[in-house]
Amino acid sequence: MAKDSSKGVSSRKSRFIDRIVFVLLALGAIIMIFPLIYMVMTSFMTKNQILSGKLNIIPNPWVLGKYSEVMQKGSFVSGIINTLKVEVPVLLIGGFTSSLAAFAFAKMKFRARNGIFLVLLATIMIPFAVIMIPQYVLFTKLRWTDTLLPLIVPACFGNVSMIFFLRQNLTSIPNDLMDAAKMDGCGFFRTFIQIFLPLMKGAIGTQLTLWFMAIWNDYLAPTIFLRSESNWTLQVVIRSFNTYYAIQSDYALIMAASAIAMLPTLIIFFAFQRVIIESIAISGIK
Amino acid sequence: MNLNNKAKKTKYKMSPIAKKEERIAWLFIAAPIIGFLLFMAYPIVYAFIASLTKWTGTRSMLDTFCGFDNYVRLFSDAKFWKTLRTTTIYLIGIPIGMILGIVLAMGMNRKIPGVRVLRTMYYVPVISSLVAVSILWAWVYNYDYGLLNMIIKFLTGKHGPNWLGDETLIKVSMIIFMVWRGLGNSIILYLAGLQNIPRSYYEAALVDGANGWQKFRNITLPLLSPVTFYILITSLIGGFQVFVEVQVMTLNGGIGYSAATIVYYMYQKAFEGFQLGYASSIAVILAIIIFIITIVNFTFQDKWVKTMD
Numbered sequence: 001m002a003k004d005s006s007k008g009v010s011s012r013k014s015r016f017i018d019r020i021v022f023v024l025l026a027l028g029a030i031i032m033i034f035p036l037i038y039m040v041m042t043s044f045m046t047k048n049q050i051l052s053g054k055l056n057i058i059p060n061p062w063v064l065g066k067y068s069e070v071m072q073k074g075s076f077v078s079g080i081i082n083t084l085k086v087e088v089p090v091l092l093i094g095g096f097t098s099s100l101a102a103f104a105f106a107k108m109k110f111r112a113r114n115g116i117f118l119v120l121l122a123t124i125m126i127p128f129a130v131i132m133i134p135q136y137v138l139f140t141k142l143r144w145t146d147t148l149l150p151l152i153v154p155a156c157f158g159n160v161s162m163i164f165f166l167r168q169n170l171t172s173i174p175n176d177l178m179d180a181a182k183m184d185g186c187g188f189f190r191t192f193i194q195i196f197l198p199l200m201k202g203a204i205g206t207q208l209t210l211w212f213m214a215i216w217n218d219y220l221a222p223t224i225f226l227r228s229e230s231n232w233t234l235q236v237v238i239r240s241f242n243t244y245y246a247i248q249s250d251y252a253l254i255m256a257a258s259a260i261a262m263l264p265t266l267i268i269f270f271a272f273q274r275v276i277i278e279s280i281a282i283s284g285i286k
Numbered sequence: 287m288n289l290n291n292k293a294k295k296t297k298y299k300m301s302p303i304a305k306k307e308e309r310i311a312w313l314f315i316a317a318p319i320i321g322f323l324l325f326m327a328y329p330i331v332y333a334f335i336a337s338l339t340k341w342t343g344t345r346s347m348l349d350t351f352c353g354f355d356n357y358v359r360l361f362s363d364a365k366f367w368k369t370l371r372t373t374t375i376y377l378i379g380i381p382i383g384m385i386l387g388i389v390l391a392m393g394m395n396r397k398i399p400g401v402r403v404l405r406t407m408y409y410v411p412v413i414s415s416l417v418a419v420s421i422l423w424a425w426v427y428n429y430d431y432g433l434l435n436m437i438i439k440f441l442t443g444k445h446g447p448n449w450l451g452d453e454t455l456i457k458v459s460m461i462i463f464m465v466w467r468g469l470g471n472s473i474i475l476y477l478a479g480l481q482n483i484p485r486s487y488y489e490a491a492l493v494d495g496a497n498g499w500q501k502f503r504n505i506t507l508p509l510l511s512p513v514t515f516y517i518l519i520t521s522l523i524g525g526f527q528v529f530v531e532v533q534v535m536t537l538n539g540g541i542g543y544s545a546a547t548i549v550y551y552m553y554q555k556a557f558e559g560f561q562l563g564y565a566s567s568i569a570v571i572l573a574i575i576i577f578i579i580t581i582v583n584f585t586f587q588d589k590w591v592k593t594m595d
Contacts, residue, residue, distance in 0.1 A: 017396075018396050018397060018398050021393045021396055021398060022398045022399065022400075024393065025390065025393050025394065025398070025404050026400075026404065028390065028408070029404050029407035029408055030407075032407055032408050032410070032411060032466065032469070032470070033407050033410055033411075035419075035422055035423065035426055035433070035466075036410065036411070036414070036419075036422070038422075038426070038433050039422045039425075042425070050431060051430075051431055053430065053431060053436075053439075054436065054439075054440075055433075055436040055437060055439065055440040056436070097317035097318065098318070100314045100315075100317070101314055101315045101317065101318050103314065104310075104311045104314035104315045105315065108307055108308075108310070108311040108314070109304065109307055109308070109311070110307065110308040110311040110312065111308065113311075116315065116319070119322075120318055120319075120322060123322055123326050125523055125576065125580055126326060126330070126573075127523065127526070127527045127549075127572065127573070127576060128527070129527050129529065129549045129552060129553075129569065129572060130329075130330065130333060130569045130570075130572055130573045130576075131325070131326060131329035131330060131333065131569075132556075132569075133329075133333060133336065133552075133556050133562055133565055133566050133569055134328070134329035134330075134332035134333050134336065134566075135325065135329050136556070136557075137332070137336075137343075137562070138328075138329065138332075140343075154321060154324075154325040156317075156321075157317045157318055157320060157321025157322075157324075157325070158317050158318035158321055160318065163318060188307070188310045188311075188314070189310075192314075213413060216415070217414075217415040217416060217417070219415075219416065219417050219530050220529055220530065223533075224553075224557060235415060235417045235418075238415075238417055238418060238421065239417050239421070239533075239534055242421045242424070242534065251425055251431075254421060254425070255421075255422070255425070258415075258417075258418035258421050258422060259418075261415055261417075261418050262414050262415050262418045262419075265413055265414065265415065266410070266413070266414070269409075269410070269413045270406075273406055273409075276413075277405070277406075277409065277474055280471070280474050280475070281474050281475060281477070281478030282478070283475075283516070
């Protein structure tokens with residue numbers, strides 16, 4: 001009896017703490033996304049309101065025109081198209097080579113398998129900044145600079161973190177499947193395509209989603225390899241908008257452009273957030 | 287053990303099927319290996335050779351060979367030391383992000399409604415385009431009309447400071463921005479780590495009469511150490527590569543070059559000054575710094591990183 005009542009008190013106390021924790025967490029979350037809300041709000045404001053020198057959060061009046069103005073800028077549209085021109089071949093070819101390699105690393109036997117895998121894994125730690133100058137020289141010699149090729153070709157050879165995650169995913173699939181396929185005289189490539197690729201579907205989807213967002217948001221490589229405006233990817237374009245229109249104090253336009261540039265990754269994130277967050281969380285626990 | 291080894295060896299030597307499997311496996315992993323050799327290994331060697339030249343991209347590279355001159359010059363290059371110092375100062379954001387991350391993750395680990403929505407809200411800045419959010423924060427920090435100073439003015443009646451126009455304040459502003467952007471990531475990782483801790487550990491501690499702090503200090507913190515290690519090492523490697531924020535939020539590295547990082551300096555030397563040899567020597571130093579940090583981290587790992595078993 002006495003035990004029960006003390007339990008009741010403690011659970012009431014903990015429910016009270018839960019409520020405080022919730023309020024604090026919600027407050028923090030609002031602070032976190034407030035700048036992003038402000039970004040969208042600014043994109044609907046008039047220049048007068050933005051430059052009034054007062055705290056303004058709600059547009060008055062609402063101006064919708066900045067979004068169509070952004071979409072009418074040729075460089076913005078070509079930025080989206082160029083980004084997609086990088087995305088499609090990289091995700092198709094690079095996704096395929098990565099899955100194939102992950103299959104070999106997880107399910108096939110060959111000498112130095114773990115050694116090679118560790119060497120590849122270690123390359124994740126090599127910063128792009130260290131190799132960007134030689135890559136620039138290499139691509140200049142190949143006459144690839146100022147084309148999208150430097151952004152496409154290296155990525156088509158595969159993505160080490162995707163290989164790593166798919167390999168992890170494959171270790172949960174029993175080896176019996178592999179042995180059975182061997183018994184039936186099923187070739188390795190056919191085993192990969194017909195048995196393992198369908199089994200990896202979900203994991204591949206998650207990895208390709210993450211990769212899509214990484215390419216979409218990439219800035220350093222495109223800014224080095226692409227010179228002329230017609231070849232710029234979207235991130236390079238919105239950065240140039242920022243430099244150019246800030247002088248004219250056209251912050252509504254800059255914010256509208258940035259908001260559109262963020263939209264695809266946000267939509268994809270909200271659609272797939274459960275698997276994306278899970279896959280991020282796993283990377284920490286290993 | 288011995289038998290096992292022997293079995294392995296004979297298997298590789300004897301069976302033609304195993305040999306065939308090996309050949310096919312090599313074919314399957316050929317693409318990432320070739321990619322690694324062409325676009326990683328070769329550039330690293332090339333960067334080291336280029337760092338020994340005064341190459342500017344015009345003449346043949348090896349004609350401009352100058353030994354370790356670049357490194358000697360780098361040693362007395364005030365701008366290099368300044369950017370290295372700034373890069374290091376930015377790392378203050380890492381422990382701040384970790385502490386906030388643990389606290390918030392522990393909050394979310396309680397039985398409260400809407401945890402998934404909250405988690406997502408904290409995570410949105412992480413998946414947002416770095417260029418876009420840098421543009422946004424430059425606008426938030428704007429001296430005359432930015433959100434932050436408008437709030438300060440609204441609350442205190444006085445005009446706020448020039449966030450991006452002061453040598454010290456610009457670094458504080460950058461750190462706040464970086465913590466904001468990375469926080470969601472450490473929350474997700476810590477939350478996964480917390481959910482991985484078996485309840486029985488805490489129940490056992492309750493029997494022993496441990497208080498909240500003792501439970502945190504002796505169970506939570508040690509069992510989160512693998513996550514902390516992961517966050518530490520990835521943030522350190524990332525921290526030495528800060529570039530986009532500086533290029534987007536500041537004009538030419540900020541007042542007195544106060545916001546410029548080592549990668550920003552390298553970028554300017556290479557692609558604006560075309561001192562490719564000199565910039566390569568910065569790249570080599572950067573690679574060495576990151577290599578040492580990684581080695582040190584892994585060496586001292588077993589001193590503080592605990593595993594579940």
